[in-house]
Amino acid sequence: MNLSLELKNFLLAEGATEVGFADITNFTPKKGLDIGVIFYITYPKEIIQNMQNAPTQEYVEELVSLNTRLDALGMKCEEFLINNGYDAYAQTKKRLGTDFGEFNSFELPHKTIATRAGLGWIGKSALLITKDYGPALRMSSVLTDAPLDVGTPILKSKCGKCVECKNACFGRAISGKEWNHKLKRNEFYDDKKCERYALKISEENLGKADTVCGKCIYACPHTQKYIKKL
Numbered sequence: 435m436n437l438s439l440e441l442k443n444f445l446l447a448e449g450a451t452e453v454g455f456a457d458i459t460n461f462t463p464k465k466g467l468d469i470g471v472i473f474y475i476t477y478p479k480e481i482i483q484n485m486q487n488a489p490t491q492e493y494v495e496e497l498v499s500l501n502t503r504l505d506a507l508g509m510k511c512e513e514f515l516i517n518n519g520y521d522a523y524a525q526t527k528k529r530l531g532t533d534f535g536e537f538n539s540f541e542l543p544h545k546t547i548a549t550r551a552g553l554g555w556i557g558k559s560a561l562l563i564t565k566d567y568g569p570a571l572r573m574s575s576v577l578t579d580a581p582l583d584v585g586t587p588i589l590k591s592k593c594g595k596c597v598e599c600k601n602a603c604f605g606r607a608i609s610g611k612e613w614n615h616k617l618k619r620n621e622f623y624d625d626k627k628c629e630r631y632a633l634k635i636s637e638e639n640l641g642k643a644d645t646v647c648g649k650c651i652y653a654c655p656h657t658q659k660y661i662k663k664l
Contacts, residue, residue: 436583437582438455441511441515441580445473445507449507450507452474452553453472453473454548454551454552454585455551455582455584455585456472456585461546467521468579469578470547470575471576472573473507473575474562474571475500477571477572479660481493481496485649485651488635488648488651489632489640493646494636494640494646504527504572504573505574507574512576521579522576522577522578522580523577524576525542525544525575542575542577545573547575548562549562549587550585550587551585552585552588553585555593556591558591558596558599558612558613559599559608559650559651560619563654566656566660567656568655569651569656569657570651589614590614596655598654599650599653602649602652602653603649604635604649605627605632607624607625607626609623631647635647
């Protein structure tokens with residue numbers, strides 16, 4: 435079994451829903467670590483099914499739980515690679531902290547690695563969209579110098595004329611413009627509008643202001659297919 439398959443099977447067995455590998459040579463934040471390992475875990479169907487009036491308390495609790503599980507998975511991935519003789523750095527939430535920068539984004543976002551690995555594309559909501567689960571997932575990544583088999587990058591949107599997420603966004607953060615890999619996020623999506631609305635709706639729904647919403651996740655047709663699938 436080659437290293438790529440061995441690592442993928444390891445992460446799937448540890449709880450990942452999907453795993454991919456990407457060439458990040460041109461934009462790695464860690465010199466020499468030119469391969470990105472990306473993995474995600476999906477939200478349970480029942481939690482998304484109840485998000486007609488997002489956000490819900492169950493959604494927020496699952497979000498926190500997924501972040502914890504993903505951090506643990508990232509550390510296991512890092513350990514696996516180091517034990518196999520390679521350098522690795524897990525981009526855990528704990529390590530990266532809450533310093534998102536000017537546009538609420540890390541230096542190398544997980545979803546950038548995901549598109550380069552061919553796992554999905556960036557939707558009009560600025561979330562990673564996958565064919566099987568829509569954006570109903572959370573992800574994490576590990577940077578490494580291991581010679582892994584990288585996927586074929588997805589460099590433009592597959593959303594087409596769909597504007598379900600835009601229509602669902604009462605914060606008017608989503609312009610409706612389609613993503614491609616040359617666009618910066620703030621050219622098609624306003625994170626500040628999203629944040630303001632999330633603080634407002636979470637206060638109304640949860641009794642506590644927080645930067646969570648989830649309306650665009652629920653609205654995506656790919657999410658709807660996922661939660662209706664038997």
